[in-house]
Amino acid sequence: MGNSINRLNVLKNIAELLNEGTDLELMLQEVLQKLLTLTNLTTGWIFLIDQHGNRTLAAHENLPPALEHNNRAPMCQGGCWCVDKFNKGTLNKASNIIECQRIEIVTKQQLGSTCGITHHATVPLKVGGERFGLLNVASPNKTFFTEEELALLEATAHQIGAAIKRIQLTKKEQELALSAERNRLARDLHDSVNQLLFSMTLTARGGKEMTNDEGVKETFGYIQQLAQQALSEMRALIWQLKPNGLENGLLQAIKSYGEMIELQVQDRVSGVGHLPSNVEEVLWRVSQEALNNCKKHAGTNEILIHIEHEKNQVNVTIEDKGVGFTFSQNQNIPTLGLSNMETRVRSVGGTFSLKSEINKGTIIQISIPF
Helix, strand or coil: CCCHHHHHHHHHHHHHHHHHCCCHHHHHHHHHHHHHHHHCCCEEEEEEECCCCCEEEEEEECCCHHHHHHHHHHHHCCCCHHHHHHHHCCCCCCEEECCCHHHHHHHHCCCCCCCCCCCEEEEEEEECCEEEEEEEEECCCCCCCCHHHHHHHHHHHHHHHHHHHHHHHHHHHHHHHHHHHHHHHHHHHHHCHHHHHHHHHHHHHHHHHHCCCHHHHHHHHHHHHHHHHHHHHHHHHHHHHCCCCHHHCHHHHHHHHHHHCCCEEEEEEECCCCCCHHHHHHHHHHHHHHHHHHHHHHCCCEEEEEEEECCCEEEEEEEECCCCCCCCCCCCCCCHHHHHHHHHHHHCCCEEEEEEECCCEEEEEEEEEC
16 A cells, blocks of 8 residues: 555545535545545445444445345345454454455355455444444455555544544534524414414404494404414414424323324323434424324324334334225335325334225334334
């Protein structure tokens, strides 16, 4: 990889990329490409690994055909020495890997060419006491990495770890800012539009009582009805922006929202646990959408919410016995609202499933690890 001057040049180029990046996956891909170019290596991949050991192939460059087989299934499935060591907490610095297990497997299965790659170096991505994943690099017929090469890879991995932490903190700050903006908007709506609609309701009722003309009475009555409807929808919107009662727990917030839109919410809770704020927020928003769908489309005012707490996971089932609709698991999610629910759940690493049949109601099942 060259002398110390070249090493500094590599670190400088990569630092410039990392300091500019805001999209994590794009940044990791660009950094991997730059690292391979500057070090004359050919192949690399980055695994992001969460605190539960769940692994994601976040970036890859020039994988041999055998590892690209079936949409990179050999990279995304199964374990290997480096991932196992990382999950056990025993991989703390850059290391040579003597014969990559993934290469061994695809070779035995004859899944294609490995382009002469048999070994790779692996480096944990970390900063301080936090660990984020692994950087792996390789080249054809390269079976050993020198101490100098490993030191450069370790320095690069530390830079990547710091950049991942920076992006995570920036995202959290943005989420807090968004929450603050929602709260401000909710206050503004309550103090202005909400009060105007309430005043309109009172004015229409007063006008109806002050006239003897039946046509005018009917008009004022219609205005009063529209104002009351708009007031009800405005209160529901304010609830969605700022969920009063969420501080008392997810279930209480859901039940209170259900009462406000005149639904009877039956509840069942299994287990005891405290949910992370981001998971609670997702479940709250998804439950709101489910209750709204029940109110508008299900033809029933009863809905069941079952929340099951496990050690590191929460499962939520939302079920109504309404009119239902035709839906097959092979179909795409049929409406934007339901699709948004699935997107929210997947954004925190959860799974979302939907079952519905005509005259048999609708069941939404959600599982989120944390």
